[in-house]
Amino acid sequence: MNERPAPGSDPIPTANGEDEAREVGVGPWVGPWPEGEHYDPELLAQGDRRNVVDRYRYWRREAIVADLDTVRHPFHIAVENWSHDFNIGSVVRTANAFNCAGVHIVGRRRWNKRGAMVTDRYQHVHHHPDTAALLEWAHERGIPLVGVDNLPGAVPLESHPLPRSVVLVFGQEGPGLSEEARRDCEAVLSIAQFGSTRSINAGAAAAIAMHAWVRAHVYDQPVDGPILRTEGTGHAEYPTLS
Ligand SMILES: C[S@@+](CC[C@H](N)C(=O)[O-])C[C@H]1O[C@@H](n2cnc3c(N)ncnc32)[C@H](O)[C@@H]1O
Numbered sequence: 749m750n751e752r753p754a755p756g757s758d759p760i761p762t763a764n765g766e767d768e769a770r771e772v773g774v775g776p777w778v779g780p781w782p783e784g785e786h787y788d789p790e791l792l793a794q795g796d797r798r799n800v801v802d803r804y805r806y807w808r809r810e811a812i813v814a815d816l817d818t819v820r821h822p823f824h825i826a827v828e829n830w831s832h833d834f835n836i837g838s839v840v841r842t843a844n845a846f847n848c849a850g851v852h853i854v855g856r857r858r859w860n861k862r863g864a865m866v867t868d869r870y871q872h873v874h875h876h877p878d879t880a881a882l883l884e885w886a887h888e889r890g891i892p893l894v895g896v897d898n899l900p901g902a903v904p905l906e907s908h909p910l911p912r913s914v915v916l917v918f919g920q921e922g923p924g925l926s927e928e929a930r931r932d933c934e935a936v937l938s939i940a941q942f943g944s945t946r947s948i949n950a951g952a953a954a955a956i957a958m959h960a961w962v963r964a965h966v967y968d969q970p971v972d973g974p975i976l977r978t979e980g981t982g983h984a985e986y987p988t989l990s
Pocket of ligand 1: 896897898899917918919920921922923924925937938939940941946947948949950951953954
């Protein structure tokens with residue numbers, strides 16, 4: 749039985765620029781090294797402090813990506829010209845957590861990845877210069893686009909079935925979804941709100957929509973039509989269906 753050191757027993761500065769402040773992970777492998785192409789000799793020698801789940805400890809990055817690729821969920825997340833790096837980072841991190849097929853960043857090519865907690869290295873992140881390029885990418889692959897925004901004419905995410913293969917499109921932090929994107933979306937879904945704010949943080953809205961996909965297609969909890977019940981919950985803010 750291979751001996752493994754107690755987690756965090758001897759802090760090691762990681763060679764791959766991971767967040768060293770976090771006392772997570774394991775030290776060097778103690779005892780005969782395990783067999784397998786997926787193991788990273790450097791990590792076995794130095795320890796593994798990466799932000800990865802335990803089952804991927806000491807694995808090479810490419811091996812982790814390849815393994816995730818075998819079980820990725822067929823939904824994509826697209827963010828239109830987001831200006832706040834932290835929002836982009838948090839969407840990438842949540843997309844990694846739900847193992848979606850890809851994250852599509854429209855506009856910005858350079859963004860501070862700190863908010864992503866290095867999860868972008870295990871996620872397929874695509875950059876598109878503009879919305880037209882994103883729409884073309886999706887059409888070429890026959891993947892429908894569904895917008896997520898609380899715009900007039902939107903239908904409730906809580907009661908609108910989400911396609912299994914889909915690109916969920918989120919609008920810019922200020923103006924929201926562009927006219928161009930709205931035109932190409934099969935539907936625009938809004939997340940119910942019960943307070944005074946006009947909208948939810950874009951990164952949070954993306955997390956809610958991703959979880960709705962997981963509930964529908966992983967936990968087989970599809971929604972099949974209006975189930976709006978407001979008694980005792982105050983009223984849900986839905987834009988008037990013009
Ligand atoms: C902060 S909102 C700004 C636009 C928003 N329509 C407004 O008028 O305030 C930026 C993005 O977050 C997402 N979002 C925020 N609140 C939402 C809600 N209640 N339902 C669906 N999406 C929402 C949408 O993708 C939206 O484009």
